[in-house]
Amino acid sequence: MGDLNGKTALVTGSSRGIGRGIAQRLAADGALVAVHYGSNDLAAKETVESIANAGGQAFMVGAELGIPGDAEALFTAFDNGLAAHGAQPGLDILVNNAAISLPGHIDEVTPEDFDRTLAVNTKAPFFVIQHGLRRMRDGGRIINISSAVTSTAFPSTIAYGVSKGAVDTLTLTLAKDVGARGITVNTLSPGFVETDMNAAMRATPEAQAALAALSVFNRLGRPSDIADVAAFLASDASRWITGQRFDVTGGSML
Template identity: 65%
Template sequence: MGTLAGRTALVTGGSRGIGRGIAERLGREGALVAVHYGSNREAAEQTVKVIRADGGRAFAIGAELGLPGDAQALWAAFDAALAEHGEGATGVDILVNNAGINAHGRIHEVTEADYDRVFAVNVKAPFFIIREGLDRLRDGGRIINISSGVTRIAFPSITAYAMTKGALDTLTLTLAQDLGARGITVNAVNPGIVATDINPWLADAEVRAQVSAYSVFGRVGEAADIADVVAFVASDDARWVTGQTLDATGGSMLGV
C-alpha cells in the first residue's frame, strides 16, 4: 500500500512535463489521480495509461484555463469523471495547482494582452479552482501550488511570469492560515530549470551546460526531482508543514 492509498488527487496540467511527473508519482503512491489537460487530450490519456500500467488508478479531465468560468468547468468535468471512474470515491484530498504558461519578455516587451493572459492562467485560475473546490476538499487535505524559483532569483526576461509566481506564494501563505482549522495544509513547491518537453532549448548542449551551472549539483532538474517533493508534501509525513515555499531548484544561484 502506498502512502496515499485511499486518497483522490487532482493535478492541473498533469498531461505533460512536471505535471505528468507529479501525476505518475502520486499514482505510484496509491492515489486515484485526475489528470487535467487544457487541450492535449491525447497526452493526458497517455499519462493515464502509464499510471494504470504501473498499477495505479487515474482518469483524464479536460478544461481550458484562463477563460471565464474555467474553474466551474474543471470541477464539473472532475465530478462527472469521478462518478464514472472513482469506484465510489467522492471529493478530493490533494489538489496540485501545476498548470501554467510563460510570458517571455522584459517589462518593456510585455504587452497588456500577454500580461492579462499569464495572470489569467497562472493566478486567477488556481485562485478560483481552490475557491470552487473548497466544498469538495476533505478536511486534512493538501493544496500544493507549483510556483517557481524565479520568486527568489531575478530573471528580468520573464518579469510578468515571475510576478504570477510571487502571487501564488502569497496565496499559499494566506490560505494556510485560513484553512488550518480544517487540518488542510497549503504549501508551494518552487522548481528551478527542469528538463521537460516544454523547454526544448535545453537540447542545445552549450545552453544546457550554462544553466546546469546554476545548481550546486551541476545539472538541470528532472520532473522526478519535483514530483518527489510534491509526494512528500502530499503525505502524512508533511502534516506539520504548512504555509511554506519549498525551494526545489537544486540550490540554484545560492552563491550570488
Template identity: 60%
Template sequence: MGALAGKTALVTGAGRGIGRGIARRLAADGALVAVHYRADETAARETVAMITENGGRAVVVQAPLGVPDDARHLYERFDAALKEQGAEPVLDVLVNNAGTNTRGSVSDVTPPDFDELMALHAKAPLFLVQHALGRLRDGGRIVNISSAATRVALPESIAYCMAKAAVEAMTRALAKDLGRRGITVNAVAPGFVKTDMNARRWATPEGEAAHAALSVFRRMGETADIADIVAFLASDDSRWITGQCLDASGGGGL
C-alpha cells in the same frame, strides 16, 4: 499500501512535463489521480496509460484554465469522471501545476500577455481552491507550483515572475485560512527542469551545461525531482508544514 491509498488527487496540467511526473508519482503512492489537460488529449491519455500500466488508477479531465467559469467547468467534469469510475466526487490533494510562460521585458510585455499569465497562474488556482472547498476533505493537501524565478531577477519574463509571486502570497494566506480544517497549503519552486516547455534552454550541450552549472549538483532538474517533493507534501509526513515555499532549484543561487 501506499502513502496515498484511498485518496483522490487532482493535478492540473498533467499531460506532460512536471505535471505528468507529479501525477505518476501520486498514483504510484496509491492515489486515484485526475489528470487535467487543456487541449492535448493525446498527451493526457498517455499519462493515464503510464499510470494504469503500473497498476495505478487515473482519469482524464479536460478544461481550459484562465477563462471565465474555468473552475466550475473543471469540477463538473472532475465529478463526472470520478462517478464513471464508481468513486465518490471528493478531493484529498489538489496540485495547481498548469502554466505557461510568455516572455517579455518591461519594454515589450503586452497587456494581453500579462492578463493571460495572471489568469492562469494566480486567478485559476485561487478559484480552483474556492470551488474545491466543498469537496476537499479535512486534512487535505494543496500544493501550488511556483518558480525559483520569484527570488531572482528575470527581466525577460517579468509578467511570469509577477504571477508566480502571487502564487506564493496566495499560498501563505490560504494556509492560515484553511489550517482550522487541518488542510496544509504549500508551494514548490522549481529551478530549471528538463521539460518541453523550456526545451530551448537545453537544446544544445552548451545550453544544458550552462543551466546545469546553476545548480550545486551540476545538472538540470528532472521531473521526478519535483514530483518527489510534491509527494512528500501530499503525504501525512508533511502534516506540520504549511504556508511554506520549498525551493526546488538544486541549490541554485547559493
C-alpha cells in the same frame, strides 16, 4: 504503494512535464489521480496509460484554464470523472501546476500577454482552490507550483515572475485561512527542469550546459525531483508543515 491509498488527487496541467511526474508519483503511492489537460488530450491519455501500466489508477479531466468559467468546468469534469470511475465524491489532494510562460522584458510585455499570464498562472489557481475546497475533505493537501523566479530576478520573464509571486502569497494567506480544517497549503518552487516549457532555452549543448551549471549538482532538474517532494507534502508525514515555500532548484544560484 500505500501511503495515499483511498485518497483522490487532482493535478492540473499533468499531461506532461512536472505535472505528469507528480501525477505518476501520487498514483504510485496509491491515490486515484485526475489527470488534467487543457488541449493535449493525447498527452493526457499517455499519462493515464503510464499510470495504469504501473498498477495505479487515473482518469482524464479536460478543461481550458484562464478563461471565464474555467474552475466550474474543471470541477464538473472532475465530478463526472469520479462518478464514471465508480469513486466516492470528494477531493484530498489538489496540485496547482498548470502554467504558461510568455517571455518578455518590461518594455516588451503587451497588456494581452500580461492578462493571459495572470489569468492562467494566478487567477485560475485561486478559483480552482475556491471550488476545490468545497469538495476537499478535512485534512486535505493543497500544493501550489511556483518558481525560482520569485526569489531570483529573471527580467526576461517578468510577467511570469509577477504571476508566481502572487501564488507564493496565496499559499501563505490560505494556509492560515484553512488551518482549522487540518488542510495544509504549501508551495514548491522549481528551478530549471527538463520540460517542454523551457525546451527553446536549452536547444544547444552549450545552453544546456549553462543551465545545468546553475545547480550545485551540475545538472538540470527532472520531473521526478519535484514529484518526490510533492509526494511528501501530499502525505501524512507533512501534517505539521503549512504556509511554506520549498526551494526545489537543486541548489541553483546559491
